Amino acid sequence: MSAVSAVATDRAQADAAVVVAWCDELADITAEPGRITRVYLSPEHARVNAVVGGWMRDAGLRTWQDAAGNLHGRVDGSTADARTLLLGSHLDTVVDAGRYDGIVGVLMAIRTVARLTAAGPLPSAVEVIAFSDEEGTRFGKALLGSSAVAGVWDDGWWDLEDGDGTTLRRAFTDFGLDPESVGTAAADPSTLIGYLEAHIEQGPYLDRAGQALGVVTSIASARRFSVEAVGEARHAGGTPYERRHDALLAAAEAALAVEGICRASQHIGTVGTMTVEPGAVNVVPGLARFSVDLRGEFDEGRDRVWDAITAAFDEIAVRRGVAVEPTEVHRAPAVFCAPALMDALRTGIVSTGEAAPPALFSRAGHDAMSLGLVTDVGMLFLRNPDGISHHPDEFVAEADIALGLDALAVAVRTLTERHGTGPDGVS
Structure with a gap:
């Protein structure tokens, strides 16, 4: 009916x-x-x-x-x-x-x-x-x-x-x-x-x-994180790609990793905020801060997904020569x-x-x-x-x-x- x-x-x-x-x-x-x-x-x-x-x-x-x-x-x-x-x-x-x-x-x-x-x-x-x-x-x-x-x-x-x-x-x-x-x-x-x-x-x-x-x-079981991608700010025109440690691009890749991992595992992950420093048009970004909101039906599944996300963050950090450092700011069962x-x-x-x-x-x-x-x-x-x-x-x-x-x-x-x-x- x-x-x-x-x-x-x-x-x-x-x-x-x-x-x-x-x-x-x-x-x-x-x-x-x-x-x-x-x-x-x-x-x-x-x-x-x-x-x-x-x-x-x-x-x-x-x-x-x-x-x-x-x-x-x-x-x-x-x-x-x-x-x-x-x-x-x-x-x-x-x-x-x-x-x-x-x-x-x-x-x-x-x-x-x-x-x-x-x-x-x-x-x-x-x-x-x-x-x-x-x-x-x-x-x-x-x-x-x-x-x-x-x-x-x-x-x-x-x-x-x-x-x-x-x-x-x-x-x-x-x-x-x-x-x-x-x-x-x-x-x-x-x-x-x-x-x-x-x-x-x-x-x-x-x-x-x-x-x-x-x-x-x-x-929903939830965890929230504040994440910093720390690279190196340098002149946009004078720094070749192989010398760049671009915090914004690392953060962007990290955000896409959150989406990809959560879609594949049927969890919910959202990057809702992102800020960049120094924020100049002609400077390679040296710092990016972003949020991650992670939700799932069960605590154990949510935590397994976060482990996969942090592994992806680590790979991005090594490959791009930046540090990607998450800090947990909220957890609810x-x-x-x-x-x-x-x-x-x-x-x-x-x-x-x-x-x-x-x-x-x-x-x-x-x-x-x-x-x-x-x-x-x-x-x-x-x-x-x-x-x-x-x-x-x-x-x-x-x-x-x-x-x-x-x-x-x-x-x-x-x-x-x-x-x-x-x-x-x-x-």
């Missing part, structure tokens, strides 16, 4: 129209007129929390901002010992972003809680979290907000600086937060049922399959979604009329990666035509949001009824 036969309820269709209107409204909260840019601990961060907090309260949620700047909205369960199901995603963006990445998941969670609690309290508590810094746009470190909730904040991050030289610690205090209190943002794992996140797919696979919704199986949460989401999708929900590996990172350190996680993907994201053209249809709302409501009700109290988890 194709997604064409899936039909959303009237309530979901009405809620989807609200979600789309909200996404449009939040798109106007930006640091750059004409394009969406909303970064951590900025005036726009404060404004978006205020607006979304109002929508949470209108939906019957009790709200607060935690010690890391994340926005929370909560409804309590029907008993005092009821455990908590977390829902959420993020409200920050990359530079010149689309209006749905992260945002649609937060807003869908709010409407889902309002819908389910309209008939009375749920057996367990439900808490919506609008994470404050998934993208890492301002300080170069992703998942800051969800890391605080997961209780894995690293004090070494306080010295991170933005492009203006403002440290993370100073930005905290300027925003009105107390750096010494960041630990209070951590959730108590013993009180949690799990975490569900709805998100647009940042790839084309649902669109290719002609299906509106999918269940995520795991989130693969996160596997909990079978029980996947089953609940699958049940929700089937309830919309879709008989065979696709299972998808997420090649992009999400706040669920942090939450997966302390509780079970599950993710619902929504179709994104052509798969483009981190770009103004990203999109999700209102009809697909409606189907996602119906599926999420079934999943939340299933999990809250099954795991409202008691000490055991869901995995």
Whole structure:
């Protein structure tokens, strides 16, 4: 059965129209007129929390901002010992972003809680979290907000600086937060049922399959590197080719090696930045710096691919008479979604009329990666035509949001009824 036969309820269709209107409204909260840019601990961060907090309260949620700047909205369960199901995603963006990445998941969670609690309290508590810094746009470190909730904040991050030289610690205090209190943002794992996140797919696979919704199986294992190719700057006209140690050409070959090795091994490798010094038209480049972002479904496979890449770097370095020196700047293990949460989401999708929900590996990172350190996680993907994201053209249809709302409501009700109290988890 194709997604064409899936039909959303009237309530979901009405809620989807609200979600789309909200996404449009939040798109106007930006640091750059004409394009969406909303970064951590900025005036726009404060404004978006205020607006979304109002929508949470209108939906019957009790709200607060935690010690890391994340926005929370909560409804309590029907008993005092009821455990908590977390829902959420993020409200920050990359530079010149689309209006749905992260945002649609937060807003869908709010409407889902309002819908389910309209008939009375749920057996367990439900808490919506609008994470404050998934993208890492301002300080170069992703998942800051969800890391605080997961209780894995690293004090070494306080010295991170933005492009203006403002440290993370100073930005905290300027925003009105107390750096010494960041630990209070951590959730108590013993009180949690799990975490569900709805998100647009940042790839084309649902669109290719002609299906509106999918269940995520795991989130990419990732490593990131800063690489320097160190050669020798010399006069472009006076230096024959056999005497050149061209750092830029070595870096260019290295970038092509990343692509070739990753394509052959079915991994994902990207050289996203490159700078050259001295950067003069008549000087052989003596230094090139570039980034490598490496992702895979499994940690072991990712690491084998990196070994192959470094071997290629070594060969290029010897042949061109340069040094190619990578430094690891980020490592994240693969996160596997909990079978029980996947089953609940699958049940929700089937309830919309879709008989065979696709299972998808997420090649992009999400706040669920942090939450997966302390509780079970599950993710619902929504179709994104052509798969483009981190770009103004990203999109999700209102009809697909409606189907996602119906599926999420079934999943939340299933999990809250099954795991409202008691000490055991869901995995």
